Amino acid sequence: MQGVQRYGDGGIRLELTSTNTSPLAIDVAESTEMRIQRLISENPVIIFSRSSCCMCHVMKRLLSTIGVHPTVIELEEDEIGALNNNQVADSAPEGGDGGGGSGGAPALYIGGALVGGFESLVALHLSGHLVPKLVEVGVLENNTVL
Numbered sequence: 004m005q006g007v008q009r010y011g012d013g014g015i016r017l018e019l020t021s022t023n024t025s026p027l028a029i030d031v032a033e034s035t036e037m038r039i040q041r042l043i044s045e046n047p048v049i050i051f052s053r054s055s056c057c058m059c060h061v062m063k064r065l066l067s068t069i070g071v072h073p074t075v076i077e078l079e080e081d082e083i084g085a086l087n088n089n090q091v092a093d094s095a096p097e098g099g100d101g102g103g104g105s106g107g108a109p110a111l112y113i114g115g116a117l118v119g120g121f122e123s124l125v126a127l128h129l130s131g132h133l134v135p136k137l138v139e140v141g142v143l144e145n146n147t148v149l
Contacts, residue, residue, distance in 0.1 A: 114140035
């Protein structure tokens with residue numbers, strides 16, 4: 004009974020609706036952990052966030068400047084634990100919470116792999132590895148120059 008709402012900034016957030024036809028739809032029989040894993044596998048660039056997270060906003064702005072509009076899922080407080088369990092399984096490359104703040108949100112996944120939080124995204128961008136990673140997962144053309 005969940006649907007999708009698109010926002011002018013390119014973000015997508017879940018909302019309650021009466022249909023269940025969206026790929027972001029939530030099956031009530033599906034556990035939170037399974038839903039998070041499914042969303043990660045179905046979306047090439049996805050940010051899990053807390054509501055009104057300023058770091059998520061900055062992450063979206065950086066990615067949109069490059070030409071990528073990530074899927075954004077705002078998690079409820081009780082869902083953050085499931086995200087943390089998934090992050091422990093993936094283990095962020097820089098360790099810790101990847102600059103996402105306490106509780107592991109925001110968390111950015113590109114091509115199903117955990118990038119981390121805001122600091123990890125900025126480090127990946129400054130090192131020159133962000134655009135090639137986005138090209139690799141097919142969300143940018145190979146001729147993108149930044």
